[in-house]
Amino acid sequence: LAKTTQPISMDSYEGQEVNITCSHNNIATNDYITWYQQFPSQGPRFIIQGYKTKVTNEVASLFIPADRKSSTLSLPRVSLSDTAVYYCLVASWAAGNKLTFGGGTRVLVKP
Amino acid sequence: KAGVTQTPRYLIKTRGQQVTLSCSPISGHRSVSWYQQTPGQGLQFLFEYFSETQRNKGNFPGRFSGRQFSNSRSEMNVSTLELGDSALYLCASSLGGQGGTEAFFGQGTRLTVV
Numbered sequence: 001l002a003k004t005t006q007p008i009s010m011d012s013y014e015g016q017e018v019n020i021t022c023s024h025n026n027i028a029t030n031d032y033i034t035w036y037q038q039f040p041s042q043g044p045r046f047i048i049q050g051y052k053t054k055v056t057n058e059v060a061s062l063f064i065p066a067d068r069k070s071s072t073l074s075l076p077r078v079s080l081s082d083t084a085v086y087y088c089l090v091a092s093w094a095a096g097n098k099l100t101f102g103g104g105t106r107v108l109v110k111p
Numbered sequence: 112k113a114g115v116t117q118t119p120r121y122l123i124k125t126r127g128q129q130v131t132l133s134c135s136p137i138s139g140h141r142s143v144s145w146y147q148q149t150p151g152q153g154l155q156f157l158f159e160y161f162s163e164t165q166r167n168k169g170n171f172p173g174r175f176s177g178r179q180f181s182n183s184r185s186e187m188n189v190s191t192l193e194l195g196d197s198a199l200y201l202c203a204s205s206l207g208g209q210g211g212t213e214a215f216f217g218q219g220t221r222l223t224v225v
Contacts, residue, residue, distance in 0.1 A: 041199070041218075041219070041221070042216075042218060042219070043115075043201045043203070043216025043217050043218060043219055044154070044201075044203075044216050045216065046213045046214065046215070049213070087154075097142040097143075097144040097159045097161070097166075097167070097203065097204075097205045097207060097214055098144065098156055098159050098166075098167040098169075099144070099146075099156060099203070099214060100156060101146075101153060101154035101155075101156075102153070103153055104153070
């Protein structure tokens, strides 16, 4: 499985856009990219998933360049409740439900 | 529809004992995975069950085992508990098809070994 590298922590302010970049240099052709959010003492929650280019849903956007060696999660207009740990995962189509989590990025949103 | 349910939420056990944790997946989901989360090691994959068969396994000792029933409910067992087994144990369910299916996590079971 491709290893991911992402910043340990990031600070932001309410109403700002937060961009978290994840590096996955060894991503394979069959791998897709997924982001999860986790609040303390809760299970991770799926945010968004993509294979290439750009994906957008009601909570976030995911930008993946053509070489797919990195990806950027964009959270528009964050609020205090977006304070959480965000995990970037890369997994194979054949991996089933086996998810490999890295250290994640701790995002702190300040008032 | 109901989410993933894990029971119990909290558990305190003594070293050497064994423990069984339960996970009820979302209705219709056939895959259940288990994870251990500790401050030092983060989130680590234990194993995955799909249609009552173990499909994937992480790097944990044989003291950690699991099973899945015909209704997709899953149990995880840890024998001969050690202090280092204190952790938040999470289970996740998904439809189980290969190819990027979203995993839904439960609230977890907080296990404390004393």
